[in-house]
Amino acid sequence: MNTLIWVVLPYACLAVFVAGHVWRWRHDQFGWTTHTSQLLESRLLRLGSPLFHLGAFGVIGGHAMGLLVPASVTSALGIPEHLYHAVAVWGGTVTGLVLVAGLILLIARRLVNGRIRRVTTRMDKVLYAGLTAMVLLGMTATVAKNLLGDGYDYRETIAVWFRGVFWFQPHTELMTGAPLVYQLHAIGGFLFLALWPFTRLVHVWSAPLAYLWRPYVVYRARRGPVPPPAPAPAEVRDAARPSPSRP
Template identity: 65%
Template sequence: MNTTSSSPLAAPATGAELLLWVAVPYVCLAVFVAGHVWRYRQDQFGWTSRTSQLLEHRWLRWGGPLFHLGAFMVIAGHVVGLAVPASWTGAVGIDEHLYHTGAVWAGSVAGVAMVAGLGMLCARRLLSRRIRLGTDRSDKVLFPLLTLTVLLGISATAAHNVFGGGYDYRGTVSVWFRGLFVLAPRPEAIADAPLLFRLHALSACLLFAAWPFTRLVHVWSAPVGYLVRPYLVYRRRGTAAPALPARPAGTRPRAVGGTGGRRS
């Protein structure tokens, strides 16, 4: 694949670039962290996925696994593509052509699964009246924002790395992303990236800012403990105890000790 890469510009960033690629990401990151702390302290009972399986399960049976499987693959691909420098993958024998070929194919499969699953989840929420009535304000923000972020990411990959000439985002977008976490922001690195990549990055920042106020918080409460908890021991119920003989009407039960219930 013939990938093109834009080297980060040496010229200083403009005010708009500082706002979009430094201020906005840091504000969203601060809201992400502080929002989770606030949500955990103020709304622990709401720290759930708010499942609606009891209301409708046919669409959920297929949409839920597809979406989560695709999401796990997409997250793993983003971690490798954004957090791991190209020199590291090259050191283990993975050149740019091999990396981008694998990323495009695996990313396409993950994207299709995620879009299909998300489409089913959105459809059941729109078509089922009972689920639609249970949709709160956070869901009305989350689902459009999540859909926008996913579609922008797939569109960027398809337009530039599937049907286009190829674009090496690890030389631009990844440099900007890693710079944020080492407190050395490089806004000029992403400023000249294709528009779809920039829109995808901005929508992802907004998604992270909205994260702590939506049902997405349930990802931090995965039941990992179930994998290592002790087995539950079930004992077979024994035979029923024999019934006590019936007492004659009007008699009182004898007290323990054989006193017949009389006070000494």
């Protein structure tokens, strides 16, 4: 069972993540979009979307730092363990709360606005349910276990297993002793990756980065008065005249 959960499942989810994006791009390019509903409601979206995206960027950055950077690297850089732990816990709590606030607003606008509720697809509902579960598990692990509890050093267990998945050396024994909330969060994370290609989240790979280095569009102001239009030729004037009515 441990091999199925901590070896087979991650690789299966990663395979679906890659193959799903390829299939989606080849067969559903017109659906490769955010499916924005801004025209239907903008007040809550104007507040909820920035909060959600800022919180998501912070959470993703924190996960990348905690899972991909070994403890030996931060120690070699002279960062004490207690300082790293404090920054990780408080930073994760703040960015997590920002993400929660944005997610609540985005879900609320789909529940209270009838027009948006009618255009919400079944996959949107699955996406929001998955996001809610992932955020709740992550906040529980951060706040209940590390901020208010005794703490848990996931960098010596979960992070090592996570990096081992990509090195094709997953150490399943490191996950069997992890707290249940961390185990569920890890499983949910890989399942969420498998869900990703079939949702509106594919739009993150289509960010308009080309705008950063494209040449500027130069607009030249018109100087002086606008010249009058050139007189039309005689044949054009004659064709434009109304024909005389017959008696």
